[in-house]
Amino acid sequence: MSVTATLVERPPPRARGWPRSRVIGYAMVGFWILFGLGIVSYLIFAWNADFFAKYAPAYLKGLQTTLLLVCISMVLGAILSVPVAYGRMSSNRLLSGLAYCYVYFFRGTPLLVQTYLVYYGLGSFRTELQTVGLWDFFKDAFNCGVFAFALNTAAYQAEILRGAIESVPRGQWEGAASLGLHKLQTLRKIILPQALIVALRPYGNELILMVKASAIVAIITVYDLMGQAKLAFANSFDIQAYIWVALVYLVMVEILRHGVEWIERRITIHLKR
Amino acid sequence: MRIALRIALAASAALLTLGVAQAQETLRIGTEGAYPPFNNLTADGQLVGFDIDIANALCDEMKVKCTFVAQDWDGIIPALQAGKFDAIVASMSITAERKEKVDFSNKYYNTPSAIAVPKDSTLKGVTKEDLAGKTIGVATTTTHFNYASKTYTDSTVKGYPSSPEEQADLANGRLDAIEDDIVVLQQFLDSPEGACCKILGQPSPQPVDIFGPGAGIAVRKGETDLVNKLNSAIDAIRKNGKYKEINDKYFKFDVYGAES
Numbered sequence: 001m002s003v004t005a006t007l008v009e010r011p012p013p014r015a016r017g018w019p020r021s022r023v024i025g026y027a028m029v030g031f032w033i034l035f036g037l038g039i040v041s042y043l044i045f046a047w048n049a050d051f052f053a054k055y056a057p058a059y060l061k062g063l064q065t066t067l068l069l070v071c072i073s074m075v076l077g078a079i080l081s082v083p084v085a086y087g088r089m090s091s092n093r094l095l096s097g098l099a100y101c102y103v104y105f106f107r108g109t110p111l112l113v114q115t116y117l118v119y120y121g122l123g124s125f126r127t128e129l130q131t132v133g134l135w136d137f138f139k140d141a142f143n144c145g146v147f148a149f150a151l152n153t154a155a156y157q158a159e160i161l162r163g164a165i166e167s168v169p170r171g172q173w174e175g176a177a178s179l180g181l182h183k184l185q186t187l188r189k190i191i192l193p194q195a196l197i198v199a200l201r202p203y204g205n206e207l208i209l210m211v212k213a214s215a216i217v218a219i220i221t222v223y224d225l226m227g228q229a230k231l232a233f234a235n236s237f238d239i240q241a242y243i244w245v246a247l248v249y250l251v252m253v254e255i256l257r258h259g260v261e262w263i264e265r266r267i268t269i270h271l272k273r
Numbered sequence: 274m275r276i277a278l279r280i281a282l283a284a285s286a287a288l289l290t291l292g293v294a295q296a297q298e299t300l301r302i303g304t305e306g307a308y309p310p311f312n313n314l315t316a317d318g319q320l321v322g323f324d325i326d327i328a329n330a331l332c333d334e335m336k337v338k339c340t341f342v343a344q345d346w347d348g349i350i351p352a353l354q355a356g357k358f359d360a361i362v363a364s365m366s367i368t369a370e371r372k373e374k375v376d377f378s379n380k381y382y383n384t385p386s387a388i389a390v391p392k393d394s395t396l397k398g399v400t401k402e403d404l405a406g407k408t409i410g411v412a413t414t415t416t417h418f419n420y421a422s423k424t425y426t427d428s429t430v431k432g433y434p435s436s437p438e439e440q441a442d443l444a445n446g447r448l449d450a451i452e453d454d455i456v457v458l459q460q461f462l463d464s465p466e467g468a469c470c471k472i473l474g475q476p477s478p479q480p481v482d483i484f485g486p487g488a489g490i491a492v493r494k495g496e497t498d499l500v501n502k503l504n505s506a507i508d509a510i511r512k513n514g515k516y517k518e519i520n521d522k523y524f525k526f527d528v529y530g531a532e533s
Binding site: 120221223231 | 410413
């Protein structure tokens with residue numbers, strides 16, 4: 001018992017008085033508190049019931065569009081990420097090369113550029129798209145947004161999936177094989193349950209990034225949350241339009257963050273000691 | 274020693290004030306750069322166009338030095354208020370909503386709004402009934418957008434960040450029509466990309482409470498001095514032929530409109 005006690009490294013005693021680092025620390029915290037109070041008091045003083053009554057319904061409609069866009073893109077991206085992750089891990093050089101290029105392109109270029117390429121780039125190939133019957137799909141700005149976002153998030157999700165599967169030790173595969181389990185069975189019953197725990201946090205991050213990135217579609221004429229805020233600002237020239245929209249995004253991100261944490265607590269109970 | 278220090282301090286203070294005084298001699302002008310032929314950014318980053326030439330002529334007249342700042346249309350009034358520049362010369366229509374935020378000079382031109390459609394369009398006119406059920410593209414935060422969203426309530430009005438985007442979507446067939454300044458539309462139709470399309474007509478009437486009396490120069494609220502100087506400079510270049518010279522460089526008719 002006394003042996004363990006000597007091994008414990010105690011934190012250094014709290015410094016007394018006002019060393020420089022403490023003064024700076026308090027000053028910084030004080031600054032941020034003042035800043036926060038400033039924003040809150042601004043919102044209270046600038047509270048404009050007319051503004052709220054006039055634009056709140058539009059914001060709600062925009063929020064709906066944003067959520068729909070993110071949900072559809074995330075699900076489509078998740079489906080598409082499976083073959084891409086498979087390709088990335090494949091020993092076939094052609095397959096892995098193709099998957100690598102896909103991931104390389106979509107992770108290496110801004111989503112804004114990709115969205116523009118899909119919307120205006122494909123727009124200039126109307127006659128070709130019409131002959132193959134795809135123009136009706138790409139004519140719509142929302143569809144273009146979903147298309148670009150799904151392709152983009154598929155690249156990120158494929159890497160998350162691959163990293164998570166590869167984080168499970170090889171011995172698990174070998175153990176399962178020695179028990180006579182089929183490869184697909186091994187993946188479904190042994191590898192994925194362990195991998196998805198590792199993948200949960202990155203998936204949560206990707207979802208949060210997508211929610212924030214979705215504001216990009218406002219420039220291809222989709223009236224999402226950001227699009228509605230721009231419109232409200234254009235009509236009122238009131239900076240509140242953007243402050244409110246920032247708060248809505250903040251609340252969304254906060255809910256997602258806590259949701260992911262809650263799921264993680266639930267699924268890692270067996271790992272707690 | 275101390276006196277020498279004081280003298281040096283006083284001298285540097287004087288130099289500083291002089292520097293500030295000189296800095297005030299330059300007028301920083303904000304413009305958009307995506308609205309040819311009025312203002313446009315060339316491939317090598319030069320701002321050119323009618324607005325730019327007019328601004329330069331006005332600055333010559335007021336004997337100040339002009340510098341230009343390109344700024345996205347959406348944020349151009351907040352940027353003026355934030356002091357990023359001192360005046361907006363960007364074909365900004367003088368409207369009641371904007372007057373609540375900024376002060377305007379007198380108009381320096383006034384051209385009507387018009388509607389362009391694809392050449393093979395079956396549309397016959399530009400009334401609300403004619404365009405019912407159609408999709409119309411307009412740049413947001415413009416008088417054209419305000420007019421379209423108030424007038425064409427049976428159509429879908431799509432907002433674009435600037436004119437080139439709405440033109441691209443008319444050319445590729447996403448839109449049935451676009452509304453914009455007639456001169457801007459004409460410039461687009463004369464370009465290779467605009468070969469697809471034609472001007473269908475001008476909405477009528479064009480109410481002054483939406484479109485305003487024309488395009489003016491916006492300055493921060495309360496800068497009456499600058500407004501007065503700009504107004505007399507506009508009058509001066511109208512009188513001395515400089516305006517006509519610039520006008521004829523870009524247009525076949527006088528864009529100033531009726532004398533006010």
